[in-house]
Amino acid sequence: AQSVTQLDSQVPVFEEAPVELRCNYSSSVSVYLFWYVQYPNQGLQLLLKYLSGSTLVKSINGFEAEFNKSQTSFHLRKPSVHISDTAEYFCAVSGGANNLFFGTGTRLTVIP
Amino acid sequence: NAGVMQNPRHLVRRRGQEARLRCSPMKGHSHVYWYRQLPEEGLKFMVYLQKENIIDESGMPKERFSAEFPKEGPSILRIQQVVRGDSAAYFCASSPFEQAGGYTFGSGTRLTVV
Numbered sequence: 282a283q284s285v286t287q288l289d290s291q292v293p294v295f296e297e298a299p300v301e302l303r304c305n306y307s308s309s310v311s312v313y314l315f316w317y318v319q320y321p322n323q324g325l326q327l328l329l330k331y332l333s334g335s336t337l338v339k340s341i342n343g344f345e346a347e348f349n350k351s352q353t354s355f356h357l358r359k360p361s362v363h364i365s366d367t368a369e370y371f372c373a374v375s376g377g378a379n380n381l382f383f384g385t386g387t388r389l390t391v392i393p
Numbered sequence: 394n395a396g397v398m399q400n401p402r403h404l405v406r407r408r409g410q411e412a413r414l415r416c417s418p419m420k421g422h423s424h425v426y427w428y429r430q431l432p433e434e435g436l437k438f439m440v441y442l443q444k445e446n447i448i449d450e451s452g453m454p455k456e457r458f459s460a461e462f463p464k465e466g467p468s469i470l471r472i473q474q475v476v477r478g479d480s481a482a483y484f485c486a487s488s489p490f491e492q493a494g495g496y497t498f499g500s501g502t503r504l505t506v507v
Contacts, residue, residue: 285435313493324397324484324500325436332495371435375493379449380426383435 283308283374287384294362295392302357302387304346304372314355315373315381316346325371331355342366367391397422397487397499398467405505406475414470414502418487425468426496427460430482442468448491475506 286305294300306312313332317325329340336348346357355372369388373381398417406412418425423444428436438452442462453460457475462468472479482503488496 287435313495315494317498322500324399325486325498327495327497330495373436373494379441379491379493380438380452381428381436381494383428383437385433385435 283310283312283376283382285372285374285382285384287372287387289387290385291388291390293390293392296364297361299360300358300362300366300389302370302372302389304355304357304384306353306355306372306374308353308374308376310376313375314346314348315375316340316344316355316357317371317373317383319369319371319386321368328357328370362389362391364391364393397485397497399483399485399499399502401502402500403503403505405507407507408476409474412472412475412479412504414472414483414485414504415467416470416485416487416499417467418485419497422487422489422497424488424491424496425462426486426488427468427470428484428486428498430484430501432481436484439470443491472504475504477506480504480506 315330316328318328329338331348339345369386371386372384427439430436440460441449457473459471482501484501486496486498
């Protein structure tokens with residue numbers, strides 16, 4: 282069975298500062314990993330994903346995440362955040378089946 | 394190309410009533426997934442459907458909940474005799490083929506049972 286832990290429920294950070302949102306997973310099989318973002322009153326949007334290959338994956342808006350198999354982690358990072366990055370971020374894992382296991386989310390608040 | 398459309402956005406039901414949540418997948422997508430987000434929790438898988446078939450309903454409560462995805466029209470998640478514990482956000486996602494995540498979600502239906 283798969284599970285995901287997002288230890289930080291809320292992360293406040295000043296504008297233009299770096300941020301890291303932590304995600305750890307457990308799985309007995311090879312995994313696919315995802316980060317989703319949910320802006321207020323909207324659905325979930327796929328931010329980035331790791332399926333195979335390079336362990337460092339990047340999104341078009343400056344986020345990146347690195348798959349670390351030994352530490353079973355998939356932390357999300359951005360070197361300089363903007364006000365518009367304020368949202369809830371969900372880490373998810375799939376063991377190849379047709380469903381996802383989500384973490385409880387991290388609410389990122391960017392402070393002007 | 395419109396995204397995944399869910400309606401209504403908000404639904405209020407009294408205990409014992411029925412709730413019907415609708416999901417129209419993206420154009421060309423024949424696979425639909427339903428997830429539920431309880432307060433302060435992450436999304437949890439409920440059911441996976443293809444046109445006219447339920448493929449995996451391992452996350453569906455055994456009673457009162459049902460889902461369908463007919464040949465024509467949207468997918469429907471139906472909750473009979475709602476109780477307060479059914480209050481949650483229900484999200485639908487779709488994909489053009491079976492895939493292990495990475496699919497597109499709708500904006501959700503927020504069900505409140507009073």
